[in-house]
Amino acid sequence: MNRLTMPWDVMQFELRRSFTMGRIAMWFALVAFPVAIIATMRGIALASSANKFDPAEFIEPFGFTLYFLVPEVTCLLGLLLWATPAISTEIEGQTWVYLALRRSGRRMVLFGKYLTAVVWTLSASLVSTAVCVWLIGTDVMLRMWCVMSVLAVLSCLAHAAIFLLIGVLFYRRTMVSAVLYTMIVEYGLSFVPALVNKFTINYRLRGLLANWMGWENVRSNAENIFGSEPVSTHLMALSALTIIALGFALYRVEYAEYPTQQEG
Amino acid sequence: MIELNHVSKMYGNVVGVNDLTLRIPRGAYGLIGPNGSGKTTLINLLIGHFRPTLGSLQVLGTTPTSDRRLLRRIGLCPASDVLYPNVSALEWVRYQVRLHGISRRECKSLAEEALETVGMTSAMHRPMGTYSLGMRQRTKIAQAIAHQPELLILDEPYNGLDPVGRNDMTQLLKQWTRSGRGLIFASHVLQEIESVTASFLLLHGGRILASGTAQEIESILTDTPQEVFIKGRDAAKLIHRLADVDWVDALQLNHGKNELRVSLREPAEFYGRIASWIRDDNLAIDQLQTPDGNIEAVFESILRRHRGETS
Numbered sequence: 001m002n003r004l005t006m007p008w009d010v011m012q013f014e015l016r017r018s019f020t021m022g023r024i025a026m027w028f029a030l031v032a033f034p035v036a037i038i039a040t041m042r043g044i045a046l047a048s049s050a051n052k053f054d055p056a057e058f059i060e061p062f063g064f065t066l067y068f069l070v071p072e073v074t075c076l077l078g079l080l081l082w083a084t085p086a087i088s089t090e091i092e093g094q095t096w097v098y099l100a101l102r103r104s105g106r107r108m109v110l111f112g113k114y115l116t117a118v119v120w121t122l123s124a125s126l127v128s129t130a131v132c133v134w135l136i137g138t139d140v141m142l143r144m145w146c147v148m149s150v151l152a153v154l155s156c157l158a159h160a161a162i163f164l165l166i167g168v169l170f171y172r173r174t175m176v177s178a179v180l181y182t183m184i185v186e187y188g189l190s191f192v193p194a195l196v197n198k199f200t201i202n203y204r205l206r207g208l209l210a211n212w213m214g215w216e217n218v219r220s221n222a223e224n225i226f227g228s229e230p231v232s233t234h235l236m237a238l239s240a241l242t243i244i245a246l247g248f249a250l251y252r253v254e255y256a257e258y259p260t261q262q263e264g
Numbered sequence: 265m266i267e268l269n270h271v272s273k274m275y276g277n278v279v280g281v282n283d284l285t286l287r288i289p290r291g292a293y294g295l296i297g298p299n300g301s302g303k304t305t306l307i308n309l310l311i312g313h314f315r316p317t318l319g320s321l322q323v324l325g326t327t328p329t330s331d332r333r334l335l336r337r338i339g340l341c342p343a344s345d346v347l348y349p350n351v352s353a354l355e356w357v358r359y360q361v362r363l364h365g366i367s368r369r370e371c372k373s374l375a376e377e378a379l380e381t382v383g384m385t386s387a388m389h390r391p392m393g394t395y396s397l398g399m400r401q402r403t404k405i406a407q408a409i410a411h412q413p414e415l416l417i418l419d420e421p422y423n424g425l426d427p428v429g430r431n432d433m434t435q436l437l438k439q440w441t442r443s444g445r446g447l448i449f450a451s452h453v454l455q456e457i458e459s460v461t462a463s464f465l466l467l468h469g470g471r472i473l474a475s476g477t478a479q480e481i482e483s484i485l486t487d488t489p490q491e492v493f494i495k496g497r498d499a500a501k502l503i504h505r506l507a508d509v510d511w512v513d514a515l516q517l518n519h520g521k522n523e524l525r526v527s528l529r530e531p532a533e534f535y536g537r538i539a540s541w542i543r544d545d546n547l548a549i550d551q552l553q554t555p556d557g558n559i560e561a562v563f564e565s566i567l568r569r570h571r572g573e574t575s
Contacts, residue, residue, distance in 0.1 A: 002367055009368070013359045017351045094344035098407065100313050102363030103335045109363065257314050260304070260342065 006104060010112020011119065018116075030078055030124040031131070034069035038132040041065060055138040060215060062136045066148055067209050070129050071155040072202060076182055078121030079156065083163035084178040086113040087258065088171045097260040110253045114164050114246065118156045125152040147212045151205050158201045158238050159186075161245035168249045171258060193224035201241060203227060204234040265290040265415065265446045266310065271319035273305050273470075280305035282470040283319070292437075292447035294457030297467035303450040304343065306467065307417055310448070311340055324415060324446075336364050339413035341404045343420040343450075349393030353384055353403040356392065360407040378410035379403070383432060397424030405433070415446035422456050434459050492526045492534065496549035499524040505541050509533070 041062065046053045055062070087110070090096040099105040126149055133145040163178050170177040190200035197203045207227035210219045211234070219226045227234070267287045273280035281302040297303050308314040309321060312328025312335070320327070326334045348356055357375040362368065379388045382402040392400060401424045408416060421437075422430055437460045441447050451457050457464065466474040474480075494502060500521045506512050511530035517523070528534050542549050 003365055005368075006362065006365070009359070009362050013351075013355070016355065017348050020350065093347045094342075095346060095348070097308075097313065097340070097342045097344065098346070098360060099363065101311055101335055101338070101340050102360065103332050104365050105335075105363045260308060260313065260344070 003104060003108075006108045007112040007115055010109055011116045014113060014116040015120070018120075026081065027120070027124050030074050030121075031128045034066065034074055034128045035131045035135065037069055038062070038066060038135050042135055055136055056140075058136075059138050059140060059144075060218065062138070063144060063209070063213060063215075066129070066132050066136070066144070067151065067206070070125050070132070070148055071151040071205055072186075074125050074128055075121055075152055075155040076159055076186070078124055079117055079159050079163050080175070080178055080182070082117035082120055083114065083160040084167045084174050086110060086117070086164055086167050087253070088167060088174040091171055091258050094260065096258055100258070100260075106253045107250050110164065110168070110250055111246075114160055114249075117160045117164070121160070122152060122156045125156065144213070147209065150212075151209060154208070154235075154238055155201065155205055158242045158245075161242045161249065162201070165245045165249040165252075168252050168256065191225060197224070198227075198237070199241075201238065204238050204241075207234045265324060266448075267322045269320050271309060271316045271321050273302075273309060273314055274317040279470045280314075281309070281467075284470075284472055285319075286465070286472060286475070288465075288475075290444070290446050291463060292441040292449065292461035294461050294464045295448055295450040295467060296452065296454060296457055296464055297450075298452055301467045302470040303467055304419060305470070307340070307342075307419055307448070307450060310417060311335065311338055336411065337414045339408035339411065339416045341408040341416075341418045341421055343423065345397075346392060346400055346404060350391050352389050352391055353379055353395070353399075353406065354388040357388075357403065357407045357410050361410045364411050366411065374410045374412070375406070378406040381409065381436065382406045398426055398429045401425055402429070405436070409440075413445075415448070416440060417448045417450075419450045420452075421449065422451070422453070430456075490528055490531050490554070492528060492531070493551075493553040494524040494526065494538075494549060495522060495551040495553065496547070497522060498545075498547035498549060501545060501547055502541065502549075505537075505545075 045058055087096070090099060090109075099109045102109075129148045129152060130145060133141050133148065136144070138144065162181070166178045166181060167174050185200055186202045190197050190202040190206075203225075204227075206225060207229060208231060209215075210226040211231050215226075219228065265288055268284045271284045272282055284306070295303050295306065305314065309316055310323050310328060312332070315329050323334060324337055328334055346356065354372075354375055357378060358371045361371040361374050366374065376385070376388070379385055382405050384399065384402050384406060387395065387399060392403065395403065401421070405418075405421060408418070418437075421433060425433055437447065437449065441461065447461065449457055449460060462477045462479075464475065464477070465472055500517055502524060503515055503517065506515055506524075506526060511528060511533045512526060513529050514525075514527040516525040518525075526534070538552070541547070
């Protein structure tokens with residue numbers, strides 16, 4: 001029980017020490033960014049259709065945009081800031097040695113930082129999703145909010161694990177490596193109509209979006225992008241990716257020899 | 265307490281420590297060496313942060329890299345500073361203790377006790393960003409002793425401490441040593457270590473040059489070629505004495521003729537005779553400066569001995 005609550009204590013400490021004006025401003029920016037885009041889109045739609053604006057007619061464009069803005073962009077940006085530099089900031093701040101010296105330091109700290117990244121990013125994503133769905137104002141508002149929220153949860157859990165692994169493996173060029181991964185794999189390969197896109201997180205999230213929103217036409221017209229697999233396959237693939245990435249990161253950090261300071 | 269068996273650590277092509285073989289029983293030891301001598305590498309090996317490239321080591325009867333439970337028995341105060349500006353000392357020390365798997369309630373009392381020991385009770389609720397260097401140093405010591413380890417390893421613990429702080433630290437370390445617990449104390453200032461312990465390990469270029477008590481090291485030094493400075497109005501008058509003996513390699517008098525540099529092959533002979541020469545010739549000599557306390561000179565002397573330049 002004592003060790004089980006340790007990641008929670010790490011998370012508390014991490015959130016406490018990161019409670020700075022910069023981080024709070026970033027949180028609000030992540031919330032505001034999708035809201036501003038959706039509000040602009042709604043304004044344009046309202047202006048173009050005069051008084052006959054029916055949100056139900058725009059459900060798919062609004063839905064895709066919201067999906068792209070929150071589970072794909074907001075979540076990834078937040079996690080890039082929190083999960084990726086989990087190790088490199090400690091190494092650069094020369095505080096890694098203090099953590100590595102603790103009996104449960106390495107794994108618990110990494111897992112605690114993973115939870116912190118997920119909680120911080122998810123809180124911004126969920127608030128943003130709620131405001132955006134309310135702005136769109138369709139009759140399927142509740143369903144869209146539920147779907148987008150679950151997708152944000154899955155996106156945060158999976159992407160945080162991947163970014164954490166990148167941070168553990170490439171502690172010197174962490175951000176560059178993570179951005180390259182995001183651009184090439186998640187925004188590039190996930191759209192490639194080949195077997196390789198099935199190993200990306202965004203492909204699985206898009207498949208779940210189409211499934212849960214019941215957009216069968218969209219799926220049949222763009223099967224390479226949205227997939228044709230059932231929900232269970234997508235969930236299993238996401239779970240496997242998350243567990244493998246997180247497990248490997250936790251294994252690697254236990255045996256890694258990171259530099260501590262200038263040699264003396 | 266510590267056993268090293270032909271331990272080497274390489275960073276690519278760079279040697280961190282080179283073929284260290286050592287066995288030291290429980291006690292207090294000063295690890296002394298200039299910057300880049302391998303002190304921090306050795307410490308990182310002792311705490312299991314690094315694996316030896318070659319050889320094996322045991323600390324408190326356990327291999328550090330294979331048994332993480334050992335870390336509960338070791339306290340380390342690294343030389344690097346702590347950079348958590350908006351966290352208080354109490355929060356940080358409690359967090360560090362918690363990472364050992366100690367219960368939350370116990371963590372708080374252990375952290376408070378350790379901070380009290382280092383005299384940080386009144387400031388322990390303040391953010392660490394408001395601390396002076398000396399206060400941060402005390403906080404670092406607190407995190408090292410808070411979980412009550414058997415072996416305490418300190419890397420340059422006097423950094424940033426004022427004279428009062430240095431005295432307090434010396435008393436704390438003496439008390440620690442008296443309690444029968446182990447202490448490894450790395451520094452490049454001989455006097456700092458000497459105030460706490462009489463046992464030394466001299467490290468240079470990743471190798472142990474010498475080990476033993478201060479007296480033993482002094483004895484090595486007296487048998488090792490070294491340079492001595494004689495300062496005073498009559499320093500030049502010693503030249504005729506020193507020129508006649510075969511254990512002096514070189515003599516150099518400065519322009520003011522009040523400082524004589526003597527390169528000695530057999531310092532013991534010099535120390536045996538210099539006092540009687542000064543007395544017999546009734547010379548005014550103000551100062552005799554030996555390499556003691558000057559770490560670079562000590563290492564230079566011992567290195568010359570290692571290179572076989574001594575007779």
